[in-house]
Amino acid sequence: MTAIIELQAVNKVYKGGFQALDDVNLSIRRGEIFDLLGPNGAGKTTLISAVCGLLNISSGKILVDGLDSRLSYREVRRKLGLVPQELTTDAFETVWNTVSFSRGLFGKKRNPAFIEELLKSLSLWDKKDSKLMMLSGGMKRRVLIAKALSHEPKILFLDEPTAGVDVELRKSMWQLVGDLRDAGVTIILTTHYIEEAEEMADRIGVINGGKLLLVEEKKAIMDKLGSKQLIFDLKSPVPEIPSALDKYSLNLSEDGYQLTYSYEQKKTGSEIPELIRDLQSEAIFFKDLYSRQKSLEDIFVNLVQNS
Amino acid sequence: MNFHSIAAIYKFEMARTWRTIGQSIASPVISTVLYFVVFGSAIGQRIDAIDGVSYGAFIVPGLIMLSVLTQSVSNASFGIYFPRFSGTIYEILSAPISYLEIIAGYVGAAASKSLIVGLIILATAGFFVPLEIKHPLVMLLFLVLTSVTFSLFGFIIGIWADGFEKLQIIPLLIITPLAFLGGSFYSINMLPPFWKALSLANPVVYLISGFRWSFYESSDVSVGLSLLVISIILVACILLIAWIFKTGYRLKP
Structure with missing residues (x-):
């Protein structure tokens, strides 16, 4: 592209x-x-x-x-079309007028059919004659989108x-x-x-x-x-993680009922079966286990914190 | 030239005028007409004629100029300040239009409004005082030049102001006193020499004098000088606005 x-x-x-x-x-x-x-x-x-x-x-x-x-x-x-962050609108103008104004401002000829279609696509048609100050925040946001799209950017x-x-x-x-x-x-x-x-x-x-x-x-x-996490819900609480499991860098929840193992999706090989065997060897039994993908939010927080 | 954009701004501004016609048109017209009633029809009959013109008729050009000046400044300053205040200025600044086109839209609308007010006042004055306009084209030239020049000035005020108070200060505390002391109600030739000399530093004197000449061929200073002064103010405003847009002063960080 x-x-x-x-x-x-x-x-x-x-x-x-x-x-x-x-x-x-x-x-x-x-x-x-x-x-x-x-x-x-x-x-x-x-x-x-x-x-x-x-x-x-x-x-x-x-x-x-x-x-x-x-x-x-x-x-x-x-x-270019721009929908700003702030809900900046002319409070006393109607939806139709403010969107038509934007089209003209960007040098486009009047086209009532296009504005009508645009307002309908944004569920604003029945509000076309309403003053902007009468609209909810969500509606105003849609009006701003309509204004930004009015000149077909x-x-x-x-x-x-x-x-x-x-x-x-x-x-x-x-x-x-x-x-x-x-x-x-x-x-x-x-x-x-x-x-x-x-x-x-x-x-x-x-x-x-x-x-x-x-x-x-x-x-x-x-x-x-993105790394993945494997979570073990334990049958009974564990006071602390045995030293034999140190190589897995496990996290223990405060109540001792949950162990979390973080791993790189691509790097993992036989570690998970080994971990399960080692848990059993240490007499740590789980009633359930599940995995979850690290979210974009976690990634984002990590990146920003490390920058 | 992007005429669609200019027309969009112009129509948008004029639409506000029609929406608030009481405040935009009726209010300045009525308040000025009250002067004609009081100083023209009532008290004016007991005041001597000035330069052979009855007092009621003498004050008409000055009062029209007073209204046009204050309306031009108020309309243009509010026109550009309100989008800055509400944040909708982003749309103007991100539109495919030149600074000249922005000014043409806003100043054109502000000047049109004050022209409309001026012409209505002129027409209304005819009901209360005997009027004659010896040089209608010159009268129109002064009216248009003053409207445009002071709308440009108002545009500058609207960019400079960071609150509604500042918008009010210039018309109320500067323009109105200058118009009152600039010969709206008297000829500056009636003043003692010191005050006359001081009055000549007031630019509004030249506007009113030239405008009055177009009515009665009587003026405090020559018409040429009046035109020169208004042209200088016009050029100064244009230069200042060019600087504002070049630097982005109070518009673009």
């Missing part, structure tokens, strides 16, 4: 000296869903703002579809799209994002919700302190960094 967005050695240093982006190099592929993960203040919104022209970068270059975002800002911005930025949104709406947003990707829109989203990244992303970038720590296929991250 060819790159639709390229950041080349992008730096952003604010007046006070705070470095919000630190030599960021990133290539977003055409048609993918790219998820930017990072804690608060990591630089996610700054990165999006830099591409969308909401701030002036200190150095570096941003290319969108091969065009320099500063030199060819008109062509570049026509391709090729690239959509979703900055924390499901922040403060209930589970049902969150899932419908995931569905919408999937549909947009199927329609050929490249999607870059930031999120705190790891499950969102696990659910939707093709690739994931982890950012912290303005530095891009990792960019990988979601599956590759899971395979590369």
Whole structure:
């Protein structure tokens, strides 16, 4: 896949000296869903703002579809749609007017049929004449998405799209994002919700302190960094782990009823059968055992803590 | 030129005017008309004519200018400040439009609103005082130049302001006193020499004087000088706005 967005050695240093982006190099592929993960203040919104022209970068270059975002800002911005993190709306405007305004602002001719279709696809049609201040938070979020899509962008930025949104709406947003990707829109989203990244992303970038720590296929991250855990529910509590089991680096729960063994999925060979035999040798009996995959959240926390 | 974008901003701003017509149009018109009633029809009949013009008619250009000045500054400053306050400015800044087009949309709408107010006041004044406009094209030129110039000035205020109080301060504490002391109600030739000289430092004097000349061919300073002063203010505002957009002052971190 060819790159639709390229950041080349992008730096952003604010007046006070705070470095919000630190030599960021990133290539977003055409048609993918790219998820930017990072804690608060990591630089996610700054990165999006830099591409969308909401701030002036200190150095570096941003290319969108091969065009320099500063030199060819008109062509570049026509391709971009942005759904901001904050629910920023004109409280006194109607849904129809504010979405139509966005289309005009981005240089597109009036197209009531398209706006109607868009509002219907976002379940906003019956609210088209409602003032934005009358809408719930979830509805306002959808209006912001409608505004961002009103000029038919090729690239959509979703900055924390499901922040403060209930589970049902969150899932419908995931569905919408999937549909947009199927329609050929490249999607870059930031999120705190790891499950969102696990659910939707093709690739994931982890950012912290303005530095891009990792960019990988979601599956590759899971395979590369994800370890598995084998959990033993014991029949009777164990006061401490016998020294004969030290080589397994087991974790014992506080109540002594659960042992956890962590292992690398690819490296493990005969260790698990050996462990089970050694447990029996030490008269430690279990009534149940199960394994679980380390989540993206665990991976993310590890990466950020180690950065 | 991205005319769709300019039109979108312009229509959006004008829609707010029609939505709040009482505050945007009726209020400044009524408050100015009250001056005509009090100073024109009532008290004005007991005041001598100035430069051969009845007092009621004499104050009309100054009062129109007062309204146009304050409305231009208020409309334009609020127009750009409100998106900054609500956060919707992100959409303007991320749109495929040039700074010139942003200004054309916002300042065009603000100037249109103040022009509408000015023209309604002018039409209304005719009901209360005897009016004549000797140079209607010059009158229109002054009206348009003043609306545009002070809308640009208001745009700057809207960028500079970091609270609603600052939006109010400039029209109330600077523009209105300058208009009152700039010959709205009197000719500065009636002032003692010191106060007359001091008044000449007030740029609004030149606007009102030139505007009044277009009505009655009577002015405190020459029309050419009036046009020069307003042109200087216009250029200064354009340069300042160019700097604002170049540096991203209060718009882009």
